[in-house]
Amino acid sequence: MVTKVPFRYVYQQRIPFISRNATPPNLHRIGRVKVRKRATARRERYRPRGNMPSSSPAVNPLVNLRLRLALDSSTINSEEAMATTNPIPETTAPPVRAGADLLVLLAAMPPEHRQAVLANLNAVFAHEEVVIASPDPLPEETEASFRFIPASASKVNWTLTAADFVSAYQLADKNQARAILMLGPESSSLSPAELHSLAGGVLNASVDLAVPCYALPPYAGLFNSAILYPVTRALFASRVRFPLAADLGMSLRMSQHMAVTAQRFTGANQGETPVWPVNEATVAGFAIEQFPVSPQPPSHSNRPDLNTILPFVTGPLFSDIEVKAAYWQRFRTLPPPFQLPPSPQARGAEAVMDIAPMLQAFRLAHTNLQEIWSLVLPPASLLGLKRLSATDAAAFRISDNLWARIVYDFLLAYRLRTLNRGHLLGALIPLYLAWVASHINITASGIDPERHIEELAAAFETEKPYMVSRWRWPDRFNP
Amino acid sequence: MQIVSLTMLQPVVELNTQPQYADNTTLWHHITESLHQSLLNVLSLLLAILPGILALVVALAIFTAIGMAFSALLRRALAAVKFDERLARGRNSLDWAPSTSPTELTARISFWACVLLGLLIGVSAFDASYATATMQTGALLPYLTRIVGGVFLLIAGTLVARFLARSVLIGAVNAQLEYARFLSLGVKWLVLVLTAATVLDHLQIGGVVVELAFGILFGGIVLTLALAVGLGSRDLVSRSLESRSEHPAESSSIHHPTISEESIRHF
Numbered sequence: 001m002v003t004k005v006p007f008r009y010v011y012q013q014r015i016p017f018i019s020r021n022a023t024p025p026n027l028h029r030i031g032r033v034k035v036r037k038r039a040t041a042r043r044e045r046y047r048p049r050g051n052m053p054s055s056s057p058a059v060n061p062l063v064n065l066r067l068r069l070a071l072d073s074s075t076i077n078s079e080e081a082m083a084t085t086n087p088i089p090e091t092t093a094p095p096v097r098a099g100a101d102l103l104v105l106l107a108a109m110p111p112e113h114r115q116a117v118l119a120n121l122n123a124v125f126a127h128e129e130v131v132i133a134s135p136d137p138l139p140e141e142t143e144a145s146f147r148f149i150p151a152s153a154s155k156v157n158w159t160l161t162a163a164d165f166v167s168a169y170q171l172a173d174k175n176q177a178r179a180i181l182m183l184g185p186e187s188s189s190l191s192p193a194e195l196h197s198l199a200g201g202v203l204n205a206s207v208d209l210a211v212p213c214y215a216l217p218p219y220a221g222l223f224n225s226a227i228l229y230p231v232t233r234a235l236f237a238s239r240v241r242f243p244l245a246a247d248l249g250m251s252l253r254m255s256q257h258m259a260v261t262a263q264r265f266t267g268a269n270q271g272e273t274p275v276w277p278v279n280e281a282t283v284a285g286f287a288i289e290q291f292p293v294s295p296q297p298p299s300h301s302n303r304p305d306l307n308t309i310l311p312f313v314t315g316p317l318f319s320d321i322e323v324k325a326a327y328w329q330r331f332r333t334l335p336p337p338f339q340l341p342p343s344p345q346a347r348g349a350e351a352v353m354d355i356a357p358m359l360q361a362f363r364l365a366h367t368n369l370q371e372i373w374s375l376v377l378p379p380a381s382l383l384g385l386k387r388l389s390a391t392d393a394a395a396f397r398i399s400d401n402l403w404a405r406i407v408y409d410f411l412l413a414y415r416l417r418t419l420n421r422g423h424l425l426g427a428l429i430p431l432y433l434a435w436v437a438s439h440i441n442i443t444a445s446g447i448d449p450e451r452h453i454e455e456l457a458a459a460f461e462t463e464k465p466y467m468v469s470r471w472r473w474p475d476r477f478n479p
Numbered sequence: 480m481q482i483v484s485l486t487m488l489q490p491v492v493e494l495n496t497q498p499q500y501a502d503n504t505t506l507w508h509h510i511t512e513s514l515h516q517s518l519l520n521v522l523s524l525l526l527a528i529l530p531g532i533l534a535l536v537v538a539l540a541i542f543t544a545i546g547m548a549f550s551a552l553l554r555r556a557l558a559a560v561k562f563d564e565r566l567a568r569g570r571n572s573l574d575w576a577p578s579t580s581p582t583e584l585t586a587r588i589s590f591w592a593c594v595l596l597g598l599l600i601g602v603s604a605f606d607a608s609y610a611t612a613t614m615q616t617g618a619l620l621p622y623l624t625r626i627v628g629g630v631f632l633l634i635a636g637t638l639v640a641r642f643l644a645r646s647v648l649i650g651a652v653n654a655q656l657e658y659a660r661f662l663s664l665g666v667k668w669l670v671l672v673l674t675a676a677t678v679l680d681h682l683q684i685g686g687v688v689v690e691l692a693f694g695i696l697f698g699g700i701v702l703t704l705a706l707a708v709g710l711g712s713r714d715l716v717s718r719s720l721e722s723r724s725e726h727p728a729e730s731s732s733i734h735h736p737t738i739s740e741e742s743i744r745h746f
């Protein structure tokens with residue numbers, strides 16, 4: 001069992017590993033290296049280039065700190081600690097590992113997508129010791145030296161759940177893998193270079209959590225832009241753009257930490273609950289890096305509608321925030337901004353989006369849900385919503401501060417159990433639709449969607465004192 | 480001797496034809512006597528059950544005080560041993576609001592358990608004294624139990640009605656049904672009517688009349704809701720039928736007019 005890293009060891013630092021502007025590595029170079037020197041060559045391939053700081057423990061205090069962290073952790077044995085904290089080996093050749101280098105955990109996906117993912121993995125890790133686990137039947141043999149093992153199928157395959165993290169760590173532990181790559185059902189769109197980026201950092205142990213930064217069309221991932229990203233950024237001081245990505249790279253210690261967290265849910269027969277790797281890594285002080293990734297094609301397979309998704313994702317997020325209240329109430333410095341990849345144009349982006357159904361849903365809710373909203377929202381927010389309900393569609397705008405306060409008020413009501421939590425999250429759906437309509441209007445006026453989302457995230461940061469005040473004194477502070 | 484015996488066996492011819500209570504004084508005397516007798520009976524009954532009532536009040540007061548003291552003691556003891564934190568270690572999260580922490584819940588449960596115990600002891604004492612006074616053993620306690628059961632039924636029914644009404648309201652609003660509030664009210668009153676009928680039946684009040692009234696009311700509400708939903712969903716049903724006739728191979732469920740699914744991806 002693992003123990004949580006004490007707060008005094010928490011540090012917030014990103015280690016630039018591979019320059020985002022660097023050209024993809026020559027994937028065929030490794031094939032010419034002799035087999036007996038494969039491990040050395042592999043580490044050489046992941047060595048930082050250019051003006052990156054040295055990762056040697058002797059000269060880099062950060063690595064020394066991480067080494068101390070690993071040694072302090074009572075659950076990580078010394079061998080694993082050295083493996084994860086000393087990315088650059090000594091001059092002598094390292095011993096040959098008995099286990100695999102990388103465990104790739106595939107989500108259930110159609111056969112053609114699976115074949116594409118395997119082909120991409122083959123292009124990157126043809127000479128690595130890779131174990132691929134999938135709930136789907138896998139081919140007996142491939143060109144690469146991959147080893148295939150069965151994995152348990154998850155009921156929820158469009159995002160990573162607690163059961164997935166427990167399963168990933170168990171498989172990694174069983175196969176003695178150094179790092180884990182979890183790929184979602186739409187990972188066939190990831191190119192070999194992107195797969196290499198995600199896996200490289202965790203294989204080299206320069207980062208503990210590698211998350212993708214998807215380049216999505218303007219009107220995609222809106223729920224992430226409206227709630228997940230701004231809340232995570234404001235409360236956990238993390239600039240990870242997609243906190244609940246379906247594709248992840250994890251070091252072994254990160255996987256172990258996530259498994260311990262997730263096991264609490266699986267032990268309570270809640271294995272389908274989403275867990276929050278970015279929040280966990282931030283609180284535990286693990287290094288996080290995000291990598292630009294090409295857009296994923298839209299997929300509507302097995303994806304529930306908004307009425308199901310929003311409570312399914314928001315509830316665990318609010319619960320996680322409640323658990324980590326001691327962490328996020330302190331002031332944290334935000335890391336430097338991440339250069340987002342250019343987002344592709346949506347199909348028919350020039351066409352005017354019809355926001356009338358969303359506004360209709362909001363106005364209908366404003367007529368009928370006053371009784372419930374008044375239990376959650378302060379009078380100022382209710383007044384703002386009342387004005388919005390009377391606004392024309394063309395001029396419909398929700399101010400960023402109002403939206404931030406609404407989300408914070410719902411978070412507070414979730415904590416205080418002001419009303420049934422299912423009802424609470426259901427009552428948030430029309431408000432979210434109103435935000436989507438407002439976002440579409442704002443972007444239609446010529447403002448870059450990413451700029452609006454960044455402004456929204458900044459508004460969440462501005463309103464954080466409001467949230468902290470209401471969190472600490474819910475009865476006294478009610479504007 | 481025979482003459483004497485015959486004389487004795489002769490019927491009395493001369494009957495007393497005067498009324499027994501001829502004068503008003505005698506009548507008033509009897510009325511007063513009856514009233515006094517009733518008053519005495521009631522007073523004696525009250526005097527007999529007064530100790531029971533006092534026992535009920537005293538038992539309730541004493542056990543409430545004991546409950547308060549025990550609750551405060553328990554709260555302090557649990558806070559001293561950090562009961563909440565210890566319990567949170569075994570759970571998946573600190574899923575407790577401040578007002579419903581395990582310590583607070585335990586203290587409240589202990590307090591109300593003491594109050595309930597005092598109530599039971601008091602009612603038992605009251606029933607014993609009442610039974611002794613009226614010689615009707617076990618007549619009051621079962622009905623008191625029914626009343627308590629009826630109160631619990633009423634509270635539970637009200638809570639269920641509110642929960643279902645909110646569930647229906649939010650679900651209908653998110654499904655963009657114009658008559659969401661009407662539907663919610665209908666469900667609420669259905670449950671409330673059902674609860675009221677159950678409580679009256681539990682208390683054995685009304686008999687067949689309650690059953691009949693419940694049947695009429697329940698049927699009326701269901702019919703009203705069915706008519707409202709049917710008329711309100713006319714367009715929805717026609718659209719669904721049209722789309723099914725145009726695309727027979729596609730989804731069989733009713734497809735609500737959702738928001739631009741082609742261009743917007745929420746997640």
